[in-house]
Structures are given as structure tokens and as C-alpha cells.
Amino acid sequence: MSRFLFVTLPLTGHIYPTGAIGQALADRGHDVAWVGSQARLRPLIGQGAEVFGTGMRPYRGQADTKLASVRSLWESFVVPFAKFTLPSVEEAVRAYRPDVLIVDQHALAGAVVAERHGVLWATMASSSMEITRPYRDRPKIEAWIGGLMARVWAAAGMPGEPPDLRFSPHLVIALTSRELTGGLEFPDHFALVGPAIGARPPAAPFPWEWLDAGRAHVLVTVGTMAENNATDSTNFYARAVEALRPLGDKVQGIVIAPADVIPDPPDHIMVATKVPLLDLMPRLDVVVCHGGLNTVCEALINAVPLVIAPLTRDQPINAAQVVAAGAGVRVNFDRVRPAELRAAIEHVLGDPAYREAAARVRDSFAQAGGAAEAAARLERLAASGTR
Amino acid sequence: MSVPSVSVPSVSVPSVPVTPDPDLIAELAGLLLEVTGEDGAWAAAVTAQSRLELDLKLDSVEVAALAVALREAYGDAADLERLLVSLEIDELLALTVGDLARYVAGAAERGAGAA
Numbered sequence: 001m002s003r004f005l006f007v008t009l010p011l012t013g014h015i016y017p018t019g020a021i022g023q024a025l026a027d028r029g030h031d032v033a034w035v036g037s038q039a040r041l042r043p044l045i046g047q048g049a050e051v052f053g054t055g056m057r058p059y060r061g062q063a064d065t066k067l068a069s070v071r072s073l074w075e076s077f078v079v080p081f082a083k084f085t086l087p088s089v090e091e092a093v094r095a096y097r098p099d100v101l102i103v104d105q106h107a108l109a110g111a112v113v114a115e116r117h118g119v120l121w122a123t124m125a126s127s128s129m130e131i132t133r134p135y136r137d138r139p140k141i142e143a144w145i146g147g148l149m150a151r152v153w154a155a156a157g158m159p160g161e162p163p164d165l166r167f168s169p170h171l172v173i174a175l176t177s178r179e180l181t182g183g184l185e186f187p188d189h190f191a192l193v194g195p196a197i198g199a200r201p202p203a204a205p206f207p208w209e210w211l212d213a214g215r216a217h218v219l220v221t222v223g224t225m226a227e228n229n230a231t232d233s234t235n236f237y238a239r240a241v242e243a244l245r246p247l248g249d250k251v252q253g254i255v256i257a258p259a260d261v262i263p264d265p266p267d268h269i270m271v272a273t274k275v276p277l278l279d280l281m282p283r284l285d286v287v288v289c290h291g292g293l294n295t296v297c298e299a300l301i302n303a304v305p306l307v308i309a310p311l312t313r314d315q316p317i318n319a320a321q322v323v324a325a326g327a328g329v330r331v332n333f334d335r336v337r338p339a340e341l342r343a344a345i346e347h348v349l350g351d352p353a354y355r356e357a358a359a360r361v362r363d364s365f366a367q368a369g370g371a372a373e374a375a376a377r378l379e380r381l382a383a384s385g386t387r
Numbered sequence: 388m389s390v391p392s393v394s395v396p397s398v399s400v401p402s403v404p405v406t407p408d409p410d411l412i413a414e415l416a417g418l419l420l421e422v423t424g425e426d427g428a429w430a431a432a433v434t435a436q437s438r439l440e441l442d443l444k445l446d447s448v449e450v451a452a453l454a455v456a457l458r459e460a461y462g463d464a465a466d467l468e469r470l471l472v473s474l475e476i477d478e479l480l481a482l483t484v485g486d487l488a489r490y491v492a493g494a495a496e497r498g499a500g501a502a
Contacts, residue, residue, distance in 0.1 A: 066440055066447075067440055067476065067480060068480055071477075140475050140476070144475065310446070330448065332444070335425065335444060
């Protein structure tokens with residue numbers, strides 16, 4: 001039996017998979033704990049979990065997109081967050097004495113502490129931001145990221161140049177599969193396990209009788225982080241509703257949006273702040289979304305094809321992967337017009353090849369093993385002993 | 388350790404601000420219109436000061452299409468990828484249509500010099 005400690009970021013999409021993998025480790029008889037924001041962790045992984053709190057500082061909401069979002073992610077979040085959480089992570093490691101630290105790819109404090117104390121550590125890549133090395137053709141961006149990691153390393157009092165704190169030399173768990181990453185080659189210590197989906201808190205109620213079996217069902221969501229982008233100047237929600245408006249005879253739309261964004265939706269469009277997404281997914285025909293890895297994988301695991309309007313961070317990468325896999329199409333979030341969005345939705349609805357490709361990705365996820373495979377790889381790492 | 392030196396033509400945007408040719412800006416606006424699928428009003432609002440990402444909201448697919456369009460219009464020396472590789476992240480974000488125009492104009496000279 002081994003002891004595992006997750007070092008987390010206060011982001012929903014990054015915390016859920018740690019809950020699933022933590023449960024799989026516990027099922028195999030291991031001890032598991034988390035270090036991170038108590039307020040964010042508890043509601044997502046359960047009240048019974050052992051949590052070492054880091055406290056929580058407010059970070060500016062994600063308003064930037066594309067490359068600007070990469071700059072703000074690193075400068076306004078990853079670096080300050082690493083410095084802020086370093087003492088709590090040190091303290092948690094001292095108190096819990098883990099055999100393995102499981103470090104979110106952007107929770108750099110975990111990597112620094114592991115290196116400082118000679119603890120085995122694994123990287124948890126819950127986004128596609130780094131795993132496909134999107135800036136391998138932009139050496140100056142890579143060098144800039146390297147400089148920021150060196151700053152975190154030096155601020156922690158560590159000597160010399162840091163290793164790449166985004167990639168553990170022991171084990172990198174990536175929540176994707178080769179059907180999505182395409183032709184890229186990965187070293188043996190990279191485990192592409194697919195999505196890690198576990199038990200979730202009781203789902204929101206949903207009027208299942210509203211769903212008409214004679215019509216196709218299209219979900220529109222921009223995930224947990226992009227709501228501001230979708231309601232502000234670009235008004236993506238309104239464009240999505242206009243896209244669906246003339247399709248009432250063959251489509252029912254479910255739009256996840258803040259209350260009162262869409263004041264008077266037509267009868268065939270339901271606007272809700274929360275839906276039981278995992279229960280709803282098997283009933284859907286197309287998901288229109290921002291391309292966050294969780295939403296993308298939750299759709300694909302149900303063989304539901306996608307229309308992706310990526311905004312920020314890893315979303316353009318996910319969109320490109322889905323398009324390359326044949327499981328969906330991509331539109332420009334900022335400027336897609338209702339007619340173009342409608343055409344994209346009808347195109348994906350009308351061509352069974354998209355659902356067939358989505359089913360291939362689903363099968364590749366099943367083969368990748370999910371949370372159970374992640375737990376098995378972590379167990380093997382712990383058993384490999386002291387470094 | 389010595390670093391092997393490779394002779395590469397400079398790809399930096401001239402530090403002395405050169406007013407870009409308005410006709411060239413209009414041409415580039417036309418290429419941007421093609422790669423974005425926007426309308427004429429959008430293209431008319433494109434100026435030398437428009438930043439590719441922050442103002443015009445070009446995504447990576449559109450940037451790739453723009454690279455192809457520039458090469459077709461101005462020859463192999465108008466190598467957008469080469470320009471992008473040379474820039475720091477802040478410079479990439481600050482890159483404007485005027486910068487592109489200067490790069491394209493410089494490429495024309497380099498192309499003529501090589502011929």
C-alpha cells in the first residue's frame with residue numbers, strides 16, 4: 001500500500017479527474033490526499049476526502065483568448081500560484097509523507113517540492129496545453145516559458161537550472177488518447193489514459209419528458225470558464241440561439257447559459273444554468289462547445305460529434321485534434337455568424353461519418369483505460385521505490 | 388561550446404518606423420478578408436494599426452491560411468512562419484497589419500536581391 005498526494009489547481013476541469021483517479025487508487029487499497037483550495041476541492045471530490053488547504057487567492061477571470069491567454073495564464077496565474085502555494089505544499093508533503101506526488105501540469109510548486117525532497121512525482125496533464133508541445137515551432141515562446149519556470153525554481157531557493165517542471169521524468173498521465181493526438185510520438189513514461197470520469201455529486205434535475213424522440217438534440221455549452229466571453233461583446237449565446245431558431249421542426253436545442261442571457265427563447269430551445277451533463281450526453285446528436293478537454297471528452301465518450309468554437313488556452317488544440325480525427329468541425333468563436341453556425345450544425349447532423357469518427361475516439365478511450373489505468377501506472381511508479 | 392553560425396536573412400521588423408504603403412495595407416486587408424470569410428465592412432476597418440490576434444481575432448487556422456496567401460501573392464520570401472518564429476511572445480501579440488506590410492515590402496527587396 002502506498003501514499004499518494006495530489007497537488008491541484010483550483011479549476012473544476014482539473015479537479016474532477018483527480019477525484020476519479022483518487023477513487024481508483026483508494027479502491028486498490030492506497031491512501032490518497034489532496035493539497036489545494038479546500039473551498040474548490042470539497043464540493044467536487046467529496047466531503048470525506050483528506051485535504052491540505054492552500055487557501056485561495058482571487059485570480060483574474062480568463063478574459064484573454066488564444067496566445068494572449070497563454071501569456072496571462074503563465075504570468076498572472078501559474079507563476080504567482082506556484083509562489084503562493086509553495087509553503088502549503090511543503091507543509092502537506094512533510095505532514096503526509098507521500099510515496100508519490102501527483103502534480104497538475106501547471107501546479108509548479110508540486111514539482112519543485114518533489115525535486116527538493118527527492119520524492120517521486122507524476123505529472124497530471126488535464127489539458128492539452130503542453131502535452132502536444134504546441135510551441136515546439138516557436139522556440140522563443142518555449143524559452144519564455146523556460147524562463148518563467150526558472151524564476152519559480154529560484155524563488156523557491158533551488159540551485160541551478162530547473163528540469164522542465166511541466167513534465168515529470170517518472171510518469172506523465174495525459175487525459176487524452178492517440179486517436180486524438182494523431183501521429184505524435186511520446187516517450188514510454190507518458191501514459192495516455194483517456195478521460196478519467198468518476199462518480200459526481202447528484203446531478204441537476206432535468207425535464208426528460210421534454211425531449212422529443214423525433215427530433216435531433218443539440219447542446220450548446222461553453223464550459224465553466226468562458227461564460228463571460230460568451231455573454232460580453234461577442235454574445236456567442238445569442239448567435240447560437242439564432243443559429244438554432246429556424247430548425248424547430250427537426251432540432252431541439254439545450255443551451256447552458258447564465259439566467260436571463262436569452263430572455264425569450266423559442267419553444268424548441270431550452271435555456272438552463274445547469275443540466276445533468278453526463279446523463280444528457282447519451283441523448284445528444286451534436287455538442288456545440290468551446291473545446292475544453294472535459295466537455296470534448298464527455299461528448300466523444302458517448303460518440304457524440306462536435307462543433308467547436310475554441311476561445312482560449314488548449315481549446316484551439318483540442319478543436320484541431322477533433323477535426324483531424326473527423327469527429328467534428330471548427331468555427332471561429334469571435335466571428336461565426338448564425339447562418340454559418342447553423343450550416344456547421346446541420347452539416348455534422350447530416351453526415352454520419354462524424355458520429356462514426358466520434359465512435360472510433362470513444363473506442364480508443366475505452367482501450368486507454370481511464371482512471372483505472374492511471375491508478376495502475378501510479379501504483380507501479382510507487383512500487384519502483386525510492387529514486 | 389561554439390554555436391555553429393548559420394547565415395539567415397534578417398526577419399526582424401525594421402526598428403525605424405516606416406510608414407507602410409496604403410495600397411499594400413489595402414491589399415493585405417483583401418487577403419485577410421479571404422482567409423477570415425468576413426465581409427467588406429470588416430475589411431474596410433482594417434488599418435495598419437490593427438493587431439492580428441488582439442484586434443482582428445485571427446485564429447491559428449486563419450494564420451496558416453494567411454501564410455499561404457502571402458506566399459502566393461508576394462513570393463517565397465514573404466515567409467510568415469519565419470517572421471512568427473523570430474518574435475517574442477509580446478511582439479507576436481503586438482504584431483500589426485503595418486508590421487506585415489513592412490515585412491512583405493522587405494521580402495520583395497530580399498527576393499529581388501537574391502535574383
